Amino acid sequence: MSLLRALIVSGGLLVGTAAATGTASAQSTYPTTRQSITISDPTAFPGQELTATATDLDPGTSATGTLNSTPIALGTKIVPASGTVSFSFRVPSDFVGAHSVTIQGTRNGAPITLNVPFTVAATDGGTGGTGGTGTQPRGNLVRTGAGSTLPLGQAGIALLAIGGGAVCVAKRRRRVAAPTA
Numbered sequence: 001m002s003l004l005r006a007l008i009v010s011g012g013l014l015v016g017t018a019a020a021t022g023t024a025s026a027q028s029t030y031p032t033t034r035q036s037i038t039i040s041d042p043t044a045f046p047g048q049e050l051t052a053t054a055t056d057l058d059p060g061t062s063a064t065g066t067l068n069s070t071p072i073a074l075g076t077k078i079v080p081a082s083g084t085v086s087f088s089f090r091v092p093s094d095f096v097g098a099h100s101v102t103i104q105g106t107r108n109g110a111p112i113t114l115n116v117p118f119t120v121a122a123t124d125g126g127t128g129g130t131g132g133t134g135t136q137p138r139g140n141l142v143r144t145g146a147g148s149t150l151p152l153g154q155a156g157i158a159l160l161a162i163g164g165g166a167v168c169v170a171k172r173r174r175r176v177a178a179p180t181a
Contacts, residue, residue, distance in 0.1 A: 075087065
């Protein structure tokens, strides 16, 4: 029975380690706070309002935003004391596919160019239902917020629970089967 317990515990530890490693590696691939540019929705559709935000810029300097693919100037702003500047825009109706927003500014006295990609999905051209706008992306599923490491973590927790239950059952069987002197 100890071999079974060792296998179950090892399997649980392996899955738990894989879940933790998957989370850690996913976090390590994200840029540090020094990259500091985000977009409100990385998968957009024509006509949608988006906002690109750059942080950690030098206050009092100017920042310029550009919507790329076919360059469209988003304007120039003075960076406030917070060091954060945002550029909002409506996705043009003829934009479909991969695009990006570039914000050029100053960080630590040196020019910096920050770029954030986003994808524009085609629309189905329908009405979107009663009172709809006709801007529902074609072929995209609704995002539910479940991350890619969530199922692995859940499997790890389940295996640990099963392993713990097996250990308890094995101990109980030993107690019942043990001869009393």
